[in-house]
Amino acid sequence: MTGKWYIYLELIGFITKIADDGTIYVVSGDNNLYAVNPDGTEKWSFETGDWVWSSPAIGEDGTIYFGYYDFYLYALNSDGTEKWRFKTGRAVGSSPAIGEDGTIYVSSYDNNLYAIHSEHTDGEAGTEKWRFKTGDFAFPSPAIGSDGTIYFGSNDNNLYAITGEPKLTINKPEGEGTVEINGEEVNEWPYKEDHEHGSEVELKAIPEEGWYFEEWTGDYTGTEEEITVTMDEDKVITANFEIYEYELEISIEGEGSVDLDLEQERYEHGTEVELTAVPEEGWYFEGWTGDHESEEKEITIIIDEDKSITAHFEVEEYTLTIDTVGEGEVGIEPEKEEYEHGEEVTLTAVPDEGWEFDGWTGDVPEDEEGEQITITMDEDKEITAVFEEEDEGVPGFTSTLLLLAAVIAVAIYHKKEQ
Numbered sequence: 001m002t003g004k005w006y007i008y009l010e011l012i013g014f015i016t017k018i019a020d021d022g023t024i025y026v027v028s029g030d031n032n033l034y035a036v037n038p039d040g041t042e043k044w045s046f047e048t049g050d051w052v053w054s055s056p057a058i059g060e061d062g063t064i065y066f067g068y069y070d071f072y073l074y075a076l077n078s079d080g081t082e083k084w085r086f087k088t089g090r091a092v093g094s095s096p097a098i099g100e101d102g103t104i105y106v107s108s109y110d111n112n113l114y115a116i117h118s119e120h121t122d123g124e125a126g127t128e129k130w131r132f133k134t135g136d137f138a139f140p141s142p143a144i145g146s147d148g149t150i151y152f153g154s155n156d157n158n159l160y161a162i163t164g165e166p167k168l169t170i171n172k173p174e175g176e177g178t179v180e181i182n183g184e185e186v187n188e189w190p191y192k193e194d195h196e197h198g199s200e201v202e203l204k205a206i207p208e209e210g211w212y213f214e215e216w217t218g219d220y221t222g223t224e225e226e227i228t229v230t231m232d233e234d235k236v237i238t239a240n241f242e243i244y245e246y247e248l249e250i251s252i253e254g255e256g257s258v259d260l261d262l263e264q265e266r267y268e269h270g271t272e273v274e275l276t277a278v279p280e281e282g283w284y285f286e287g288w289t290g291d292h293e294s295e296e297k298e299i300t301i302i303i304d305e306d307k308s309i310t311a312h313f314e315v316e317e318y319t320l321t322i323d324t325v326g327e328g329e330v331g332i333e334p335e336k337e338e339y340e341h342g343e344e345v346t347l348t349a350v351p352d353e354g355w356e357f358d359g360w361t362g363d364v365p366e367d368e369e370g371e372q373i374t375i376t377m378d379e380d381k382e383i384t385a386v387f388e389e390e391d392e393g394v395p396g397f398t399s400t401l402l403l404l405a406a407v408i409a410v411a412i413y414h415k416k417e418q
Contacts, residue, residue, distance in 0.1 A: 019078075025056045025064060033066055035080060044080035048072070054141070055095040057104075059118065065104055067092025073106050073116065075126065084126030086116050095141040099148065103129060107138035107152055113162070115197060123198070130166045130197025131233055134158065165194035166231045168201060171218070175241030176208035195231040203227050205239040210269030210304065214240045244269040246306045251290075254313030255280040267303040274300050277311045282341030282378065286312040316341040318380045323362075326387030327352035339377040348372045349385045358386040 018024050022038040033056065035043040049070035056066035062078040069091040075083040089110025097105045102120025107113045112131045117123035135156030142152040145161075153159050170179055172189035179186050181193075182202050195201055205213040205225045215223045219235040229235060245266040250258050261274040277285040277297045287295040291307040301307065317338040322330045331348035339345060349357040349371045357371050363381040364373065375381065 019058055019062065023078075025058070025066075027054070027056065027066065031068075033064070033074075033076070035064075046074070046076055046080050046082070048074065054093060057096040057098055059098055059102070059120075061119070063118070065096040065098070065106075067094060067096065067106055067108075069093070071108075073104065073114075075104075075118070083119075086114070086126050086128070088112065088114060090137070093139040094152075097142045097144050097150070099144055099150075105142045105144065105150055105152075107140065107142060107154075109137040109139060111135070111137055111154070113138055113142060113150065113152055113160070122196075128197070128232070130231070132160070132162055132166075133233060134160065162234075163194060166197055167192060167194050167234045168229070168231060169234075169236040170203070171236065171238040173205075173239040173241055175214075175243065176211045177213065177239060177241035178206050178208075179239050180204040180206060197231060199231050201229045201231060203229060203237070203239075205241070207241050211241045211243050214242045216240070246303050248273065248301075248303060249306075249308040250275070251308070251310040252313070253310055254286075254315070255283045256285065256311060256313035258311050269304055271303045272300055273303060274298065275309070275311075277313070279313050282316050283313045284316055286314045288312070318377045320345060320375075320377065320380075321382040322347070323382065323384040324387065325384055326358070326389070327355045328357065328385060328387035330385045341378060343377045344374055345377060346372065346374050347383065347385075349387070351387045354390050355387045356390050358388045360385060 023043060024036040024038070026034045026036060028034060031048050033046045033048070035045070037043050048068040054067045056064050058064055063083060064076045064078070065073065067073045071087050071090060071092065072085045073088065073092055073096065074085050077083055088108035089112065091109045092106055093109060094107040099105065102118040104116040104118055105113065106116065111134050113134070114131050115129040117125055117127050117129050119125045121129065123129055134154035135158070136154055138152060138154045140153040142150050144150055149161050149163060151159065151161050168191070170181065170186060170191040173179065179191070180203070181191065203226070205216070207213050213225050215221065216227065216237055217240060218237040220227060220229055220237050229237070245268055247266055252258065256277060256279040259276040259278055262271070267273065275298070279285050285297050287293070288299060288309055288311060290309040292299060292301050292309050301309070317340055319338055320332070322332060324330060328349060328351035331350060333346045349360070351357050359369070360373060360383060362383040364383055365375060368374065375383070
């Protein structure tokens with residue numbers, strides 16, 4: 001075998017495919033990229049700031065792309081002049097791959113795969129289109145499938161297959177509510193859509209009635225209902241909603257109580273609570289006031305805000321009817337048209353001259369007798385005082401005559417004994 005030619009370079013690294021014009025591009029351990037003519041003469045060289053440890057890639061327009069350990073991806077014209085450079089977070093050890101649309105893909109020791117605009121994409125050449133972060137440094141060169149899927153490996157022991165644009169995933173909200181994306185309400189969950197790298201997406205959390213927005217979680221955290229998300233990588237975000245809780249305050253006027261079928265310190269929005277007014281003995285329920293007005297003893301309220309309700313009870317009042325038979329009158333203390341439940345009333349029978357009190361009839365307590373009695377008002381009562389005319393004896397029969405008759409009777413008795 002006979003050698004055609006050779007050229008000395010310090011520590012030759014990787015060689016790319018030969019360009020259409022026959023130019024050979026070689027990276028070297030002396031921090032240079034060399035362009036070599038087909039006859040073995042040097043065409044030009046480009047010096048970088050550190051080792052070059054990846055094979056260059058050549059675009060359809062002849063642009064040469066390669067990465068260096070100085071953290072940069074370089075783009076050179078075919079004459080060796082610099083077009084632009086893009087800085088990553090650490091050394092670029094992979095060979096670039098070029099997509100059909102001209103996007104440049106390169107992995108870095110900063111754990112990311114980068115997609116970079118070229119002159120053939122919509123963005124400014126040499127700027128980041130998007131990035132995908134792995135769990136450790138990414139150094140293998142990416143490969144592009146026929147469907148545009150990018151395949152690459154990472155030191156986190158994973159092989160990744162990703163699409164070109166970052167994906168936004170919005171999970172089904174926690175709680176009751178929805179999310180608008182750029183003004184359009186999401187109808188199916190989870191929402192998954194690719195967005196152009198670097199684009200801004202407007203998200204708005206919309207709670208259902210009785211619920212409030214609490215926070216965003218996932219790849220965005222915050223409590224503002226409206227946010228802007230920059231799509232610089234895949235993002236997964238969840239909107240969290242919480243139900244409102246309210247207090248129910250029950251007050252009582254008068255003597256009685258209120259039974260609740262569900263008694264607790266706070267109630268969730270929409271909870272139904274049954275209230276029952278229970279009057280004490282001798283009282284009656286008049287009605288509810290406050291955040292619910294009704295005269296029904298049993299009501300059902302829906303808790304949709306803090307509520308304050310008062311149950312009103314009124315004491316029962318009764319009438320006392322006094323009748324008389326015969327000649328006399330009845331003293332009433334106190335004397336009123338109506339008496340409250342439990343109130344005591346003293347009745348005194350006063351016969352007219354020539355009459356005497358005979359007794360009470362009607363709603364009289366069994367243990368009460370005599371001309372003066374005390375009754376307790378616990379219902380409507382009707383009582384009658386009965387008077388009888390005094391017995392006047394035989395007309396003309398005086399006490400003197402009675403004494404004389406007694407003397408005569410004693411005398412007759414003694415005469416018979418003799």
